[in-house]
Structures are given as structure tokens and as C-alpha cells.
Amino acid sequence: MTSLIHKYEKFRDLHARPGTFVMPNPWNAGTARMLGSLGFEALATTSAGLAFAIGQRDSQGAVSRDQILENARDVTKATDLPVSADLENGFGIPPEACAETISQAMAIGLVGGSIEDTTGNADAPIHDFELSVDRVRAAAETCENKPFLLTARAENFLYGNPDLKDTIARLQAYAEAGADVLYAPGLPDLQSITTLCREVDKPVNVVMGLSGPTWSLEELSNAGVKRVSVGGSFARAALGAMMRAACEVLDQGTFTYADEAIGDAEAAALMAPPSPPG
Template sequence: MDDQIRKFERFRALHLSGVFVAPNPWDAGSARLLASLGFPTLATTSAGYAFSRGKLDSRAALDRDEILRNAAQIVAATDLPVTADLENGFGDAPRICADTLRMACAVGLVGGSVEDATGDPDAPIYETSLAVERIRAAAEAASDLPFLLTARAENYLWGRPDLTDTIRRLQAFSEAGAHVLYAPGLPDLQAIRTVCAEVDKPVNVVAGLVPPHHTVAQLAKAGVRRISTGGSLARAALGALMRAAEEIALHGSFDYAQHALPTPVIEGMMAPKPPDAPMQNKDRPDDPGSSQS
């Protein structure tokens, strides 16, 4: 628990020191790859995990046990703080959200998000009072744990582009005890700027979900404190796989291999470093966005 508390303190401090990026690995291997590039923290992705298992990213396809099992593997893969996508808490009742949060903390996570989406296409968003009670129950469970609770308002992902209601929900979630606020799918920088100005807690924004794709500098100027990538890195990896496979199937060529990471580079990333080991120059490219062949 001492190590988890140290990770929690690191994670909490990041939200007080300006903007940072929390990329989303979908398994232990992708977690180690991302950690090798010097990111300060990681976040899990239910979408990325679902795709890796040949499943849909849905409440019906994913259960709490497998999501937490995957999160535990990511936690064990690096010494970074990890926050998790906890879906809607895996149940409608507030007590289930509280139970999920305690279970998440028990596998070593230092944060997690709970959304107000129901999983029911006919009524996709919880009524506000129930949504708030669910966050309040999760916040009370977190009150004596090394755990940062993120509350998600899902209007824009479910065909309800109502900024006023989204802000009202986020404000209510903050009052209920959430530590971080998150409204995925906001349409533009002005909406993001407005949300950040109208709430009193750090705001997370997901990058790579819908265009336009803003830069870290633009989001920082808008007031964002945390940037996640959701399932976009997993989709980028699948895109590279599909392009390589199509090249083979359609052209009978293997030129894709010149862009693949060399095995020694991957093996270097997969071998965990001792705690507090300094990162060598060869471990971190000067430009994290550059390709390696």
C-alpha cells in the first residue's frame, strides 16, 4: 500500500501543476511501450481492451472482473500511476459504483472514472439526481482511499449535445465529491474553454476521439489539466495492422515491415527497469512522435 500511496500522491500532484497527457494502453505490453516514452501516468481504455479481445465496447460485452483483471496487469507492468475506465460503475445502483471503486483500488489503481451513461439505447443517460447519487457514493468510498475519482458526463457521446446540461451535471458531480471532471466528445475549443471556466475541478479532455484534433498547447490554453487518448491509440495500432495486412492480401508485398519496431527495441521496452532507474537517452527518442525503424 505504501507504493500505491506514493503513486496516488504523484497522480494527484499532476493535476495541480499544469496540463499533462495520460495515454491509454490496452494491455501490459502497450503500457510498457508508453512508459518508455516518459509519460507521467497511464489510463486504461475499455474500448482498446474490448477490441483486443474481439468484443464490442459495451456494457453487455464487458464485465467488471475482466476490466479489473486487465487494469491489474497494466498496473503491474510499470511503476507509473494508473487510472482506469470503470464504465458506468458496472451497475445502476449507487452502492455498486462504490463497490467497483473499492475493488479498483484493491488492484492497485490510483484513479478511475464513472460515467452517467446507462447502456440502454432507449434511455442512454441517467436522470440527473440518480447520476449525482452514484458519484456521491463513489466519492464517499474514495474518501479514505488513495484514489482520485473522475466523473464523466456523457451527453455528447449519446446524441444529446446540450452544453448547459453537461456543465450542470459536472458542477453537481463536483459538489458530490468528484476530484476530476470529464465530458467526452465536446465539439470544439470554445465548448472546452467554457466547461473549464464553469467548473471548479481539473478537467480531462480526450484527444483523438472526434475532429478537430487539438494540440496539447491549445488544450492547455483552454484550461484543460489532463488529456487522455481513449481508444484512439488502440485504433491507430489496428489501423497499422489493417494497412499491413491489406498490402499483403492485395499486392503480395511486405514493405510494411520497414516501419515495424525492431525486436531489440521492443524487448528493451518489455524488460521492466528497476524502480527509480534513470531513463537513458537510447530509451527515449528526442521526438516521442518520431517513427523508429
């Protein structure tokens, strides 16, 4: 197995080299092995994909910190690639909760993770500015000089506050507080993405595969994006394929879906664990 330090250095270097890279989101060990076989250079967990897999809605608090970290541990063990984790809102309001989540994430072999500025309260979904910064600072201090890249997320656009100015101000403050990567999901257009990338001094992550407009990797790279993730969209694509197959059987009584299914031997080969060190 690749050492933790080597994984971290590879992950760090991906953010420093020219160009844009894609970091897809497996939702269990098997999908991590499948994605790792294709040539991707890093992976990230998805709380949405995990929620769907265990019969929960994709909503904050639907999956516990223990479940998130247990799933992330499975993913890290299944691949030699660097793995970052969706750590939701840090699983608590106080900055200390974010610090504890980062500490536990490092202990299971993750080399990165994201903290959101959401509250879990539908009436006031975004933490106030100063508390949000304090939460990022606590997380950053926990992983300072450790093999871990912290991503700070500004969630305005997903929670009914499409304020680009405030989003940029938050990300600038998160960067100053110690975040290594910045992320504002749900930006509505390439101009907003370009503006955000221009106004911050840390690598920017953009998620694709959500509803709404899509842009090519080349367009995102030209806008200044460093890293592209897919969130729960690969998991939803897999669920869509299963539902289409089931509906074919139920509605038509046919089984042609199997023509597009991965072969048993190929699937078995993909599930081979990473090679031990020589």
C-alpha cells in the same frame, strides 16, 4: 516497484501543478511498458482498446467488470507509473454498484478511475440527474481519504444530447458530490471546452483522437484543460497499422510494412518489467 502511496501522490500532484499533462491509454501490459518508456507521467486503461483486443465491440457491457479489472491489474503491475482506469458506468445502476467497483479498483493498485452517467439503455441512455449525483457521491465516499482520484464523466454529447448547460450542471454537481476530476467527452469545439473549464472548480479531462475536430495540446491548455487522454485511439492506430500491413501482403504480395515495424530487440527491451526496489 513504486509504492501505491507514491504513485497516488504523483498522480494527485500532476493535477495540482500548472499546465496540462497527457495521460495515454494502453490496452495491455505490453503497451503500458512501451508508453511508460517514452516519458509519460501517468497512464489510463481503455475499455475500447481492451474490447478490440479480445474481439468485442466497443459498447457498454461488452466487457465485464472482472475483465476490466483483470486488465487494469496487469497494467498496474507492468509499470511504475500511476494508473487510472476506465470503469465505465460502475457496472450497475444503484449507487452501491459504483461504490463496489471503486472498492475493487483500489484493491488492485489503481490510483484513479472514472464513472460514467450512462445507463446502457439505448432508449434512455443517461441516468436522471439526482441518481447520477448519488452514484458519484457513493463512489466518492468509498475512496474518501484513500489514495484514489475519482473522475466523474457526463456523457451527454456522446449520446445524442448536446446540451452544454446540462452537462456543466451535472459536472458541477458531481464535483460537489466529491469527484476529483471532471470529464465530458465529445464536446464539439474549443469554445465549449473553455466554457466548461471556466464554470467548474475541479481539473477537467478532455479526450483526443476521436473522430471530429482536433486541437493541439497548447490550445487545450489555453482553454483551461488539465488532463488529456486518448481513449481507444492508440489501439485503433495500432489496428490500422496491422490492417495496412495485412492488405499489402494480400493485395501486393510485398512486405515493406516491416520497414516501419519496431525491431525485435527493441521490443524485447521495452518488455522488461519495472526494476525491484534497491
